[in-house]
Amino acid sequence: MPTRNVVIIGSGPAGLTAALYTARANLNPLVIEGLESGGQLMLTTMVENFPGFRDGIMGPDLMAEMRSQAQRFGAEIIQGHVSQVQLCEEPFKIKADDAEYAARTVIIATGASAKLLGLPSERTLMGHGVSTCATCDGFFFRGHDIAVVGGGDSAMEEAVYLTRFASKVTVVHRRETLRASKIMQDKARANAKIAWELDSEVEHINDTGKGEVTGMTLRNNKTGVKKEIPVSGVFVAIGHTPNTSLFRGQLEMDQNGYLITHDGAKTSVPGVFACGDVQDHIYRQAITAAGSGCMAAIDAEHYIDNIPEHLAAV
Amino acid sequence: MAGDNVQTFTDGNFEETVLKNGVPVLVDFWAEWCGPCKRLAPTVDALASEYAGKVAVGKLNVDENPTVSFKYQVRGIPTLLLFKGGQVVESIVGLAPKDDLKKVIDKHV
Numbered sequence: 001m002p003t004r005n006v007v008i009i010g011s012g013p014a015g016l017t018a019a020l021y022t023a024r025a026n027l028n029p030l031v032i033e034g035l036e037s038g039g040q041l042m043l044t045t046m047v048e049n050f051p052g053f054r055d056g057i058m059g060p061d062l063m064a065e066m067r068s069q070a071q072r073f074g075a076e077i078i079q080g081h082v083s084q085v086q087l088c089e090e091p092f093k094i095k096a097d098d099a100e101y102a103a104r105t106v107i108i109a110t111g112a113s114a115k116l117l118g119l120p121s122e123r124t125l126m127g128h129g130v131s132t133c134a135t136c137d138g139f140f141f142r143g144h145d146i147a148v149v150g151g152g153d154s155a156m157e158e159a160v161y162l163t164r165f166a167s168k169v170t171v172v173h174r175r176e177t178l179r180a181s182k183i184m185q186d187k188a189r190a191n192a193k194i195a196w197e198l199d200s201e202v203e204h205i206n207d208t209g210k211g212e213v214t215g216m217t218l219r220n221n222k223t224g225v226k227k228e229i230p231v232s233g234v235f236v237a238i239g240h241t242p243n244t245s246l247f248r249g250q251l252e253m254d255q256n257g258y259l260i261t262h263d264g265a266k267t268s269v270p271g272v273f274a275c276g277d278v279q280d281h282i283y284r285q286a287i288t289a290a291g292s293g294c295m296a297a298i299d300a301e302h303y304i305d306n307i308p309e310h311l312a313a314v
Numbered sequence: 315m316a317g318d319n320v321q322t323f324t325d326g327n328f329e330e331t332v333l334k335n336g337v338p339v340l341v342d343f344w345a346e347w348c349g350p351c352k353r354l355a356p357t358v359d360a361l362a363s364e365y366a367g368k369v370a371v372g373k374l375n376v377d378e379n380p381t382v383s384f385k386y387q388v389r390g391i392p393t394l395l396l397f398k399g400g401q402v403v404e405s406i407v408g409l410a411p412k413d414d415l416k417k418v419i420d421k422h423v
Contacts, residue, residue: 035353035409042349060349079356081411097412127390127407136348139377140389212387233389 003091004030006300007103009082012039013286014276015109016066016075017293018300022107023073025301030103031070031077032096038063039111040240040277041286043133045161050286062286082110087250087269105271105300108247108259109293112240112277112284117149121205122236129213130205130234134158137233138165146233147172147216149202155237156184162235163193170195170229172202174221197229205234242278256281265296273299319362321372325381331372333400338422339370343393345377350409351392357412358394361419368423398422 006022008015011033022029041047044059053062071077080096091102114132116122122130131137134148138161146166148159151173159169171188176199178185188194197218203226204217215230244257252260252268258281265273275296276289323332323341332339342358344351355373362371376383376391386395386402396404396419404418 035411036350037353038349042353083411083413127393127405128387129389131390133348133350133390136345136350136392137390139345139347212389 001100001102003102003104004028005103005304006030006105006107006297007032007092007094007101008107008109009085009094010034010039010109010111010276010278011037011067011077012041012063012109012111012276012289013066014111014278014289014293014296015039015107016063016070017290018107018109018273018275018297019070019075019077020066020073021294021297022300023070023075025297026074027301027304029075029107030101031075032080032082032094032101033077034110035081036111036113037079038067039289043135044157045135047286066290082246085246085250087247087272090271092271105273105303107265107293107296107300108251108267108272108274108278109276109289109296110243110246110278111289112242114236115239115241116236117202117238119202119205121208122234124208125205125211125213125234128211129232130236132236134161134235134237137235138162141166141233143167144232145170145230146235147197147229147231148235148237149173150237150239151175151178151180152237152239153180153184154239156180156188158235158237159188159194160191163191166193166233168193168195170197170231172197172200172216172218174201175199202234240277240284242281244278265292265299271300271303273303317359317362319366319371320359321370323372323374323379323382325379328374328379328382331370332397335370335397337368337370338396338398338403338419339372340365340419341395341397342371342373343376343383343388343391343395344373345375345391348391354392354394354409357415360412361415364416365419365423369419396422 005027006029008031041059046056048056084095086093145168200218207214259274259279273296275292394406
């Protein structure tokens with residue numbers, strides 16, 4: 001098994017930017033794209049805050065561009081889902097489906113996946129009215145009343161998007177104030193099809209017996225009063241959880257499972273670098289993910305060149 | 315593009331090609347606008363080749379074939395349903411690694 005200079009796990013903005021930079025540094029990177037190839041932007045519609053696109057760009061189109069750009073400089077991108085890594089000794093080993101790879105450096109860009117409410121009814125009804133992907137499943141709710149759970153930018157975007165299909169979209173958020181940016185809140189609040197259930201938590205999604213969503217039970221956090229609202233779809237947009245279970249016990253992470261990086265993109269193991277949402281619970285933007293992907297690539301390049309830190313020039 | 319072993323199921327041919335099929339049938343419910351469905355497509359292609367002759371594998375476009383989608387209460391895609399003897403025996407919602415899918419299919423072949 002030949003040892004690669006760089007293996008990159010993940011193919012969102014962080015992974016593909018790391019691929020672009022390491023490819024241009026002639027490190028011949030291998031990208032293992034993972035189950036959710038292209039990352040979270042593949043599920044979004046218009047991206048209006050990625051610099052360089054004054055009229056915005058569709059998330060999947062942006063990812064297709066990043067991918068082609070990395071490939072143009074020789075990055076090798078393969079399908080595959082990493083099931084195991086060995087980061088204790090060099091060369092590092094990465095197992096993906098039926099293949100195993102050896103690498104001098106590993107760049108982790110596995111991102112984060114949609115978080116769920118954790119209700120048993122949510123699990124049972126997933127795909128039968130409960131969804132984490134508005135762009136995939138909005139179609140099924142033409143003319144129906146539905147709910148979006150969450151108060152961040154993603155929740156606002158999904159709520160607005162879903163008004164294309166649904167007759168009414170109720171946003172359920174456990175606090176009185178939303179976490180979403182002002183511009184996204186304004187967009188949602190200006191939409192006449194959107195209703196609000198703030199200070200409210202979802203207690204239960206009905207009806208598991210029937211195998212379809214017929215409504216949800218909400219509990220007001222201030223008054224304790226419960227109420228039922230009839231909906232036929234529930235879209236969960238309550239944030240993300242980092243995809244780090246592969247690295248448990250091998251890399252340092254915080255209490256929420258985010259990888260801890262220091263001095264750029266370095267993890268607790270020399271030669272292993274992390275970028276994007278897998279190590280960032282604060283900014284979580286396409287542009288910051290891309291920026292940290294660039295940092296990880298340059299850190300990996302320095303590591304390989306064995307250049308002392310204070311002498312390393314970009 | 316779907317591989318050579320991947321069939322196309324429709325509202326029109328569903329009974330004949332899926333329900334009355336002598337071997338188990340894996341149906342991939344998908345749509346053009348669904349990003350995760352595109353991610354799953356190569357896995358479905360690979361399963362079709364690996365199980366050729368043992369399991370029939372095909373795709374059903376939910377946009378063009380509402381009757382079947384409605385009948386099986388598919389309200390999220392991608393969804394994979396495995397049929398055996400005209401009955402749904404397995405249902406997998408969302409993305410899953412190929413090895414996991416093989417384990418599920420292997421219970422029925």
